[in-house]
Amino acid sequence: MSLKxxxxxxxxxxxxxxxxxxxLATIITVTISLTLLGAALLFGDAVDNAxxxxxxxxxxxxxxxxxxxxxxxxxxxxxxxxSPEVSGFTYIDKDEAYAEVxxxxxxxxxxxxxxxxxxxxxxFRVKPSDTLPERVDELAAAFRAQPGVARVVTASETIRAIxxxxxxxxxxxxxxxxxxxxxxxxxxxxxxxxxxxxxxxDIEVMKLVGATNWFIRVPFMFEGLVQGLIGGVIxxxxxWLTNNFFSVINDDVTLELLRGFTVDPSRVWTLGFQMVGxxxxxxTVGSGIAVTRFLDT
Amino acid sequence: xxxxxxxxxxYKGEVLALQNASCEVQRGEFVFLVxxxxxxxxxxxxxxxxxxxxxxxxVFVAGRDIGKxxxxxxxxxxxxxxxxxxxxxxxxxxxxxxxxxxxxxxxxSPRSVIKSKVPAILELxxxxxxxxxxxxxxxGGEQQRVSIARAFxxxxxxLLADEPTGNLDPNTSxxxxxxxxxxNRTGTTVVMATHDRSIVDKMRRRVVELDRGQIVRxxxxxxxx
Numbered sequence: 270m271s272l273k274x275x276x277x278x279x280x281x282x283x284x285x286x287x288x289x290x291x292x293l294a295t296i297i298t299v300t301i302s303l304t305l306l307g308a309a310l311l312f313g314d315a316v317d318n319a320x321x322x323x324x325x326x327x328x329x330x331x332x333x334x335x336x337x338x339x340x341x342x343x344x345x346x347x348x349x350x351x352s353p354e355v356s357g358f359t360y361i362d363k364d365e366a367y368a369e370v371x372x373x374x375x376x377x378x379x380x381x382x383x384x385x386x387x388x389x390x391x392x393f394r395v396k397p398s399d400t401l402p403e404r405v406d407e408l409a410a411a412f413r414a415q416p417g418v419a420r421v422v423t424a425s426e427t428i429r430a431i432x433x434x435x436x437x438x439x440x441x442x443x444x445x446x447x448x449x450x451x452x453x454x455x456x457x458x459x460x461x462x463x464x465x466x467x468x469x470x471d472i473e474v475m476k477l478v479g480a481t482n483w484f485i486r487v488p489f490m491f492e493g494l495v496q497g498l499i500g501g502v503i504x505x506x507x508x509w510l511t512n513n514f515f516s517v518i519n520d521d522v523t524l525e526l527l528r529g530f531t532v533d534p535s536r537v538w539t540l541g542f543q544m545v546g547x548x549x550x551x552x553t554v555g556s557g558i559a560v561t562r563f564l565d566t
Numbered sequence: 567x568x569x570x571x572x573x574x575x576x577y578k579g580e581v582l583a584l585q586n587a588s589c590e591v592q593r594g595e596f597v598f599l600v601x602x603x604x605x606x607x608x609x610x611x612x613x614x615x616x617x618x619x620x621x622x623x624x625v626f627v628a629g630r631d632i633g634k635x636x637x638x639x640x641x642x643x644x645x646x647x648x649x650x651x652x653x654x655x656x657x658x659x660x661x662x663x664x665x666x667x668x669x670x671x672x673x674x675s676p677r678s679v680i681k682s683k684v685p686a687i688l689e690l691x692x693x694x695x696x697x698x699x700x701x702x703x704x705x706g707g708e709q710q711r712v713s714i715a716r717a718f719x720x721x722x723x724x725l726l727a728d729e730p731t732g733n734l735d736p737n738t739s740x741x742x743x744x745x746x747x748x749x750n751r752t753g754t755t756v757v758m759a760t761h762d763r764s765i766v767d768k769m770r771r772r773v774v775e776l777d778r779g780q781i782v783r784x785x786x787x788x789x790x791x
Binding site: 273276287470471473474475476477478479480481482484485 | 638642643671672674717
């Protein structure tokens with residue numbers, strides 16, 4: 270049996286008109302759920318970006334002079350290797366530093382252009398064996414006096430707090446996102462079920478005259494698909510706004526700590542399209558499941 | 567055309583709707599199902615288009631055991647069985663012509679077929695002049711004619727009518743009966759459940775009487791009681 274496109278389109282259009290309030294309710298539900306989910310995921314990304322340098326127990330960073338000689342650099346390296354107070358370190362060369370800056374400043378290409386790998390300092394990210402703040406400060410001070418060292422940056426209390434939180438935060442954000450997604454699916458299912466309930470007479474008649482289950486189901490699924498798509502598309506600008514809010518945090522100089530607390534615009538777009546796709550899937554599948562209740566199985 | 571073999575149907579494990587009922591209806595017959603409310607008439611009909619499944623026994627339609635029909639084939643069974651109800655079951659936001667066309671659309675008939683069949687069937691039931699009216703603009707009798715048109719438009723083998731005159735006055739009922747009789751004369755088997763004594767007595771067709779789920783009388787050219 271052929272499912273005619275014009276029949277599906279006509280049915281969908283008339284259902285939209287007939288159940289305009291329920292349709293709006295579904296779309297708003299999808300929009301809100303997807304926006305919250307998108308924002309939660311973006312927040313996770315932002316936290317990651319803000320703390321990328323301070324991962325895995327790094328407590329202070331020794332930036333070398335950009336014009337440092339290789340002997341002086343070897344000196345610093347040897348000292349780090351020999352010190353019993355250092356449990357480990359990572360060397361970030363100029364190119365790696367440049368790649369990281371590109372990542373962090375992706376949304377300000379004019380800044381990236383000014384910066385070249387040569388102008389960036391190489392650095393050692395140091396993990397001390399004793400993470401007591403006073404001991405870390407002492408150790409950092411020792412390296413600060415070392416020739417060839419331009420700067421030593423220690424993780425402040427706040428950074429430490431963020432760093433401690435970031436792994437837990439990420440997990441929590443994912444849990445919240447999953448809960449939101451399930452809530453959205455249940456809400457959509459319910460809204461569609463309500464819409465279906467108001468049309469159970471149509472379905473009854475369709476069954477009586479011998480419409481197949483798929484014939485009955487497809488227009489409803491198409492309706493869910495359109496609702497999910499619209500909801501997802503509306504969610505994109507809302508997710509953008511959330512990202513702008515991150516930028517405001519970023520521009521506030523008093524919150525210097527949260528520098529890098531922003532997300533690349535391309536990432537926002539990708540996320541937006543993922544949300545649209547998710548809306549479409551949830552809408553289609555939700556309708557399909559909801560309508561099955563009214564069919565013979 | 568229809569055969570029931572020792573069919574028993576129990577609802578929710580306690581309400582006995584049909585008890586060991588056996589019955590055979592030949593192609594082209596007109597059968598009245600009579601009996602008090604709750605005697606199993608509606609269950610009898612619902613078993614035929616597989617809206618219900620028997621707990622025991624077998625139901626044959628057009629020579630096929632419909633108990634063995636996979637569920638995806640049930641819609642195709644129903645395309646051979648037209649249904650008419652006491653409350654018409656018309657879609658209130660579709661016009662007369664749309665209501666009838668809907669029955670053809672959902673079984674995938676091409677538009678050219680719909681265009682030729684729908685006006686013809688509305689002509690047959692005498693509603694050509696009200697094609698574009700909505701159901702609530704029609705009288706009860708007219709609405710029932712629309713529902714008969716919808717049930718008959720794709721020429722089913724069997725027409726099931728569950729108290730089709732239950733909501734209509736005697737004169738209107740006679741008109742509906744004339745229409746069902748005409749449909750029966752085209753070779754369609756008609757099974758009609760009814761409480762309408764005068765109609766049964768007047769038509770003098772086969773009467774199957776049910777009482778508490780059992781067939782207590784099966785009489786050709788019978789009367790109501």
